[in-house]
Amino acid sequence: MPTKIRAADARNNFAEIIGRAHFGGETFVVEKQGKPVAVILGMDEYRKLTEGLSGPKQAAVQDEPDRRDGPPLTSR
Numbered sequence: 001m002p003t004k005i006r007a008a009d010a011r012n013n014f015a016e017i018i019g020r021a022h023f024g025g026e027t028f029v030v031e032k033q034g035k036p037v038a039v040i041l042g043m044d045e046y047r048k049l050t051e052g053l054s055g056p057k058q059a060a061v062q063d064e065p066d067r068r069d070g071p072p073l074t075s076r
Helices: 007-012 014-024 043-050
Strands: 003-006 028-032 035-040
Touching: 003 007, 007 014, 007 028, 007 035, 014 028, 014 035
Parallel strands: 003 028
Antiparallel strands: 028 035
């Protein structure tokens, strides 16, 4: 069962959360104002969930760094 986490807590503990998702196989539902808005899960779990899907959204996730045009994301 996924762990619910507030968006502010996810932001403040991001490195720990992604480590737990990647190494521990945990899944997190990120909530903002009590409503689910996003999910954080490890790549292995993501690949299991999307196996057999095709299309632009699936093809966009690769093991290589993102090489999109435009500036990188920055903190506010």
